[in-house]
Amino acid sequence: xxxxxxxxxxxxxxxxxxxxxxxxxxxxxxxxxxxxxxxxxxxxxxxxxxxxxxxxxxxxxxxxxxxxxxxxxxxxxxxxxxxxxxxxxxxxxxxxxxxxxxxxxxxxxxxxxxxxxxxxxxxxxxxxxxxxxxxxxxxxxxxxxxxxxxxxxxxxxxxxxxxxxxxxxxxxxxxxxxxxxxxxxxxxxxxxxxxxxxxxxxxxxxxxxxxxxxxxxxxxxxxxxxxxxxxxxxxxxxxxxxxxxxxxxxxxxxxxxxxxxxxxxxxxxxxxxxxxxxxxxxxxxxxxxxxxxxxxxxxxxxxxxxxxxxxxxxxxxxxxxxxx
Amino acid sequence: xxxxxxxxxxxxxxxxxxxxxxxxxxxxxxxxxxxxxxxxxxxxxxxxxxxxxxxxxxxxxxxxxxxxxxxxxxxxxxxxxxxxxxxxxxxxxxxxxxxxxxxxxxxxxxxxxxxxxxxxxxxxxxxxxxxxxxxxxxxxxxxxxxxxxxxxxxxxxxxxxxxxxxxxxxxxxxxxxxxxxxxxxxxxxxxxxxxxxxxxxxxxxxxxxxxxxxxxxxxxxxxxxxxxxxxxxxxxxxxxxxxxxxxxxxxxxxxxxxxxxxxxxxxxxxxxxxxxxxxxxxxxxxxxxxxxxxxxxxxxxxxxxxxxxxxxxxxxxxxxxxxxxxxxxxxxxxxxxxxxxxxxxxxxxxxxxxxxxxxxxxxxxxxxxxxxxxxxxxxxxxxxxxxxxxxxxxxxxxxx
Ligand SMILES: Cc1ncc(C[n+]2csc(CCOP(=O)(O)OP(=O)(O)O)c2C)c(N)n1
Numbered sequence: 001x002x003x004x005x006x007x008x009x010x011x012x013x014x015x016x017x018x019x020x021x022x023x024x025x026x027x028x029x030x031x032x033x034x035x036x037x038x039x040x041x042x043x044x045x046x047x048x049x050x051x052x053x054x055x056x057x058x059x060x061x062x063x064x065x066x067x068x069x070x071x072x073x074x075x076x077x078x079x080x081x082x083x084x085x086x087x088x089x090x091x092x093x094x095x096x097x098x099x100x101x102x103x104x105x106x107x108x109x110x111x112x113x114x115x116x117x118x119x120x121x122x123x124x125x126x127x128x129x130x131x132x133x134x135x136x137x138x139x140x141x142x143x144x145x146x147x148x149x150x151x152x153x154x155x156x157x158x159x160x161x162x163x164x165x166x167x168x169x170x171x172x173x174x175x176x177x178x179x180x181x182x183x184x185x186x187x188x189x190x191x192x193x194x195x196x197x198x199x200x201x202x203x204x205x206x207x208x209x210x211x212x213x214x215x216x217x218x219x220x221x222x223x224x225x226x227x228x229x230x231x232x233x234x235x236x237x238x239x240x241x242x243x244x245x246x247x248x249x250x251x252x253x254x255x256x257x258x259x260x261x262x263x264x265x266x267x268x269x270x271x272x273x274x275x276x277x278x279x280x281x282x283x284x285x286x287x288x289x290x291x292x293x294x295x296x297x298x299x300x301x302x303x304x305x306x307x308x309x310x311x312x313x314x315x316x317x318x319x320x321x322x323x324x
Numbered sequence: 325x326x327x328x329x330x331x332x333x334x335x336x337x338x339x340x341x342x343x344x345x346x347x348x349x350x351x352x353x354x355x356x357x358x359x360x361x362x363x364x365x366x367x368x369x370x371x372x373x374x375x376x377x378x379x380x381x382x383x384x385x386x387x388x389x390x391x392x393x394x395x396x397x398x399x400x401x402x403x404x405x406x407x408x409x410x411x412x413x414x415x416x417x418x419x420x421x422x423x424x425x426x427x428x429x430x431x432x433x434x435x436x437x438x439x440x441x442x443x444x445x446x447x448x449x450x451x452x453x454x455x456x457x458x459x460x461x462x463x464x465x466x467x468x469x470x471x472x473x474x475x476x477x478x479x480x481x482x483x484x485x486x487x488x489x490x491x492x493x494x495x496x497x498x499x500x501x502x503x504x505x506x507x508x509x510x511x512x513x514x515x516x517x518x519x520x521x522x523x524x525x526x527x528x529x530x531x532x533x534x535x536x537x538x539x540x541x542x543x544x545x546x547x548x549x550x551x552x553x554x555x556x557x558x559x560x561x562x563x564x565x566x567x568x569x570x571x572x573x574x575x576x577x578x579x580x581x582x583x584x585x586x587x588x589x590x591x592x593x594x595x596x597x598x599x600x601x602x603x604x605x606x607x608x609x610x611x612x613x614x615x616x617x618x619x620x621x622x623x624x625x626x627x628x629x630x631x632x633x634x635x636x637x638x639x640x641x642x643x644x645x646x647x648x649x650x651x652x653x654x655x656x657x658x659x660x661x662x663x664x665x666x667x668x669x670x671x672x673x674x675x676x677x678x679x680x681x682x683x684x685x686x687x688x689x690x691x692x693x694x695x696x697x698x699x700x701x702x703x704x705x706x707x708x709x710x711x712x713x714x715x716x717x718x719x720x721x722x723x724x
Contacts, residue, residue, distance in 0.1 A: 034560035034633045057530035057566050058497055058558050086496055089532050124417040126479035128495030266706065295710045297699050301417075302468035302476030302689050305720035312718045 001183040006176060009151035009184045010040050010116070013158040014078065016188060018048055021076060024162070027054040027063055028080030037082055038118060038177055064090035064115065068098055071111045076162060084119035084171060085128045098167050099142035114161045114168045119147075120212050120262055121294075121308055122175035126301035132211065132263035132294070135272075137169050138240040144193060145240040147171040149214040151182045153237055156191030164193055171239075173211040180215075196243035198250070202230035205322050206250040208273060209260040210236040213309060217260050220314035229322045231258075239269060247273065248280045255286035256321045260309050265293040287324035292317045365571050367585045367617060370592035375653045383596035391660055393434050393591060394651045395669050397426040400450035401648055402673040403459075404622075407466060410681065411626040416466045418480045422447040424589075424621030427647035428553050429523070430454060431594030432616075436521055440602060443491040443504035443522040446481055447553070451523075455488035463680035469687040475697075476690040498524060498531030501550070505537045505611075509546040519547040519605045521598070526572050526615075527558025538613065542581040547605035549598060550613040553588065555620035556642075560633040573615040581611055588616030589647035621646070 004012065018024045026041055032055035035042030045053040056063050060081055067077035081087045087094070094115070101111040121130035137143050144166050148154035154172070161168040199214065200221050209217040214235045221231035232250050236242065251257055257277060259270035274289040292309040300307050370381045385393075404421035411419050422429055425447060433442065433451035442451055449462055461473055465483045468476035473484050474492070484492035491500060504522035511518045528534055529552060541548045552572050556563050569575060576583025582604070586597040594616060601612035619642035623630045630639075643649075655661035696703060696711040703711070 029558075030560045032560075037559065037627070055561050055565055058527040058561070059530040059532065061532055062530065088496070124479070126482065126495075127477065129479070265710070295695065295714070296707060297695055298477065300477050300695050301479055302472075303692065303695050305722065306692060306714060307695065308720075310720055312720060316718065 001185055003181055004151045004155075004184040005178045005181045006148070006151050006154050006172065007038060007040050007178060009155040010158055010172065011042060011044070012184065013155040013162075014041065014044060015047065017159060017162050018044065018052065020188075023074065024076045024078060025052045025054065025070065026078050026080065027056050027067060029056060029058055029063075029082050031055060031080050036080060038174065040116070040172070040177075041080065060086055060088075060090035061093055064093040064098065064113075067113050067115075068093060068101075068111045071113050072101075072109060076112065078114045078116060078162065081115060081117040083125075083129050084117045084133055085131045087115075087117060087133065094137070094143070094169075095140050099140045102166075103142060110165065112165060112167060114158070114170050116158075116170045116172060118174035118177070119171040120173045120175055121299055121304050122212060124301065124304065125299075127298045130299040130304065132171075132261065134169075134171060134239055135263060135267060135269045138269060138272075142167070143240070144168040144238070145171065146193065146238050147173065147210045148237060149173065149176065149211060149235050150180050151184045153191050153197070155184055156189050157193070157237060159188065160190040160193050163190065168193075171211070175212040176215065191237070193238045194241050194243050195237065196246040197235045197237055198232060198246065199235045200231065200233035202232035202254070204229050204254055205231045205256040205258065205318060206247070206254045207231050207233045207258045207260060207314070207318065208236065208247060208270075209233070210239060211262060213260045213262055216309065216311045217314055219311040220318055223311065223315050224318045224322070227319065229318060231318055231322075242273070242276075244276060244280065247277065251277055251281050252284045255284050256324070257285075257287075257289040258292060258314065258317050258321055259289065260292045260314055262294050262308060264296045265291055266296050268293055287321050290317050290321050365573060365585055367587055368593050368597055369587045369590055370596060371587075371590040371650055371654055375650075375657045377592060377654070381593070381596060383592055383599065385592070385595065387658070387660055390591075391655065393430055393595075394648075394655055394661070396430045396434075396450060396454050397591070397648050397651060398666070398669045399453070399673045400426050400430065402670055403449070403677055406674065406677050408622070408626060410466070415681075415685070416480055417468075418626055419466070420446050420481045420625040421622060422450055424642065424646060425553055425555055425618045426450060427591040427594050427651070428551070428588040428616040428618050431591040432521060432523075432549075432551055432598040432614075435595045435598035435602065436519075437602065439489075439516075439518045441489045441491070441504075441507060441518065441520045443500040443507070443520055444493055445500065445523045445525060445528070445553075446493050446495070448523050449481065449483065452483060452485050452488060452490050455485065455490055457483070457485050457488050457490070459676055460680045460683060463677070463684045464687065467684040467687070468689070469684055470690045470694075471684070471687050472690070475694050477695075498528045498533030498537075500524070501528070501531075501533045501537035502540065505541045505544075505546045505548050508548040508605075508611075509540070509544050512545070512547060517606055519549060519602045521549045521551055521602075523551045523553060525558055526552055526554040526556075526563050527561065527566055528552075529572055529575060530566055538575065538579040538581060538611075541611040542579040545608065545610035547602075548611045549601045549605065550611060551598070552613065552615045553618055554615050555618050557620050557624070557630075557634065559624045559628060560630075562634075571615060573613060576613040581613055582609070583613040583615070585615045585617060588618030589645050589650060591647060591651055618647070619645070
């Protein structure tokens, strides 16, 4: 099996689906000739031409609005938003239109897009090249939200997202675009949506995370193991609709929970996960669930490694929760 | 957009901008608003190819002033070049500069009156320094240290300079445009004599904010000068793919606004055009869209390699129209400049920059607690809690 990084695996999935289905088109800023600012669409313009890999004018509202129209016509657009931080000029189209088409037309119209966009910090990007806005989309009924953490999942989840009947926001953690490497099967396969993955089994405590922080959670879990604490680490993979069964099953076993995410703490997905745990398995809890997250400030530049919930902040949370 | 328009700033092109009188709406608007907006697609030039000024358009600046502005252009260029080196050495994280666009920035900022405000994009550090921001503060911003006016919160080149009547840079494209309009409009309501200058690239003319800003400014006759630096490229997207109109200036027509084109590599032309636009705005004639024809000689930023999408030949062609080279030729011809003076400005700038870099590198990172300041005017309980948690917790490894 070939070794790939995240960028190559996503590129492989796009190429595969574009060969398989001539309705698939890519559109966005700099996605064509130059292959995207992170080179995720590299080579696709040469293979599929400028009608299917389209450099658009600089307008996210234009990109998403037009993609919705293309989808209504029957194409399968995969728009790219250059950075998740720049998705907001398209927020109206996503929230008011994309998310509600099926519902508001009584199922008559469906606008099926996969919006790919790099998210997250750790690349010295300051406020506007670092944010993790997932909960701002999860809170809108009608959008699926996916976030892979390794090349295998990235390819399989992207293919599943493209073939899923609903609109999907596909957040790519850019901090690990090139750092996360692994074997990726050639050819077609999917990783089903809404199935979390237990990336480290353990019995004392459950750590739930996604995106680039999964590696920090694993690092902290490995350090905790040296202290005799076996943490189970769950990679959500699909953030919405969430795989509640895997979470509840784990919490019933461990009784202790730490949720880790880069996005600011308040109103983040972590809070929702803990509320669900309270609703579904409160009586199994042996310690108050804990969040280790970004702070409720804009994403900083110089102090970004202090802002991020890296292993050095996760480990004490694990140790304290295990000892509670 | 034809290549000749994009590449040949010498090329002039005229179109009638008078609204067709057969159109009911146009006729009505003509009657209601008086004169039709004046839109010209001739490329306004002053500095001719032979290094002399066109007497018909010469803004008649004092020699000393011109020399000063040229010095600013050279300083801007030297700083740009050195910052790229610092980025390559890993000493700063990023730089986005104005190589090749110095005349658009220095010429326009110099034409602004002291009371006029600047709402920048991200390539206008030259304007900020011209307005009096100490070089040290700019360099501190490049390092994101404790003395950085934005307190290390934003990427390099995201500066702020209220004291210099200069806005706060943010990354999202176009957002400054509507804000500049609102600011100018408010001043007009208060009968204050000021205009706003807002900078953006031609890519930004595709953004929502450009269209909203143009419309509001024209409807409310806000004294805003829209400075579109048409540098040929929005990262890898050429101007020809950004818009189907022949020029960016003509976008003014639809909004009922004045639009003009100007050789952006000609400091005199930029100065005269912007000075005239400000005078009109101050006289209550409303906003102007100025398309400044220039070229981004460098990559989009230090993160970009332009070889992946544009031909060296195109770049070489534009190097012949380098605004710094053209100015220098003019000054030398007039006996106002010499090799020696050139070497002196370059050396002075280099030395000043080196000293600033040294000081910036010796300045500590912003304090941990400063991360929680300025989110709100007063820190609410939850941020106090988070701050205290950070302070008593373990430190991250490997930086600041
Ligand atoms: C809303 C938004 N979308 C995308 C980006 C990423 N981006 C940064 S600069 C740029 C190109 C800008 O081109 P232009 O407006 O022509 O200005 P120039 O950089 O050429 O001066 C893009 C796409 C952004 N900063 N903001």
